[in-house]
Amino acid sequence: MKQVLFTDLDGTLLDLYDYSYDVALPTLEALKLRNIPVVFCTAKTFAENKYYRKELGIEDPFIVDNGGAIFIPDNYFSFGFECKKKDNYCVVELGASYAELRGALKEIREETGFKITGFGDMTAEEVAANANLSVDKAKLAKDKQYNESFIFDEQKEKETILFEKIREKGFNSTHGGRYYGIHGKNVDKGKAVKILTELFEKEYEEVKTIGVGDSKNDIPMLKAVEQPAIVKNKKGAWLDISLSNLYKAKGEGPEGWVEVVEKFIWIY
Ligand SMILES: [Mg+2]
Known part of the structure; x- marks a missing residue:
């Protein structure tokens, strides 16, 4: 076996x-x-x-x-x-493409005013500081293809609205230990x-x-x-x-x- x-x-x-x-x-x-x-x-x-x-x-x-x-x-x-x-x-x-995922997050930010900051919105230096990574490793972390990680700087209660919005747009979300994530539907x-x-x-x-x-x-x-x-x-x-x-x-x-x-x- x-x-x-x-x-x-x-x-x-x-x-x-x-x-x-x-x-x-x-x-x-x-x-x-x-x-x-x-x-x-x-x-x-x-x-x-x-x-x-x-x-x-x-x-x-x-x-x-x-x-x-x-x-x-x-x-x-x-x-x-x-x-x-x-x-x-x-x-x-x-998964869905990175461009599609970035687009959906942008729309949600515009529709709700939520403070959403994706890895794609941050410089490698900013990701490095936030994720406690070296700048070189932050560059690797930013190199996403089928998923976007983001910071959701809002009260925990608003999470439900966020998840619903993501679903509405045809995508899926999750929460890792550190960041939220958006990715393809299934x-x-x-x-x-x-x-x-x-x-x-x-x-x-x-x-x-x-x-x-x-x-x-x-x-x-x-x-x-x-x-x-x-x-x-x-x-x-x-x-x-x-x-x-x-x-x-x-x-x-x-x-x-x-x-x-x-x-x-x-x-x-
Ligand atoms: Mg983990």
Whole structure:
């Protein structure tokens, strides 16, 4: 049986504040030794995923922009399937284009007067300061294709109106640990996980999927895997969700991540 790990990045494998992951390195090494696919399933962009894949030495497929697209390295699977070629990847595109998403946010801002600031409205320096990133990494974070992240500087009650407006315009929204996100209508992490799981099943027949996350935008992913797990957030609390079979790690962020992997994956 092939175990496949789907993992969120921010607040899960990476620390929400400083993006550190040192505590997870030995476990990542063990996963690599055992050939267990580590599939990033994140709101992060293609450019950011590329950075962390290199940094962590991960060569498995990955899901970007909250499920906006799946990138599969060429020849990763032994069979062919429908996709778009980009660099050395086969891309399954699911999301709306960045221009459409930016347009919808602009309209909502005009219609409601809400203070909405997208990554596209900020300079790399501003994103760097806001997200606690280096300017170089902020540039990677701004390089969005199927998702826009934004700050919603309004009272929490107005969130309902915001979400409704986004739906009206034919798009979908979510909230990660740090930012709000707008993306294509039928797009979420779960749909992308299901498509990728089918490909893994075609390759390995018997597959067991494990998913680990920390926030609301992870719920569709958690519902799409066999073994869902969540880690604690910076407040020391878990995401408010009831799912049968859900494992709640005692650790926060990457520490909880290690706990989940050690509990459900045969790495030693
Ligand atoms: Mg997260």
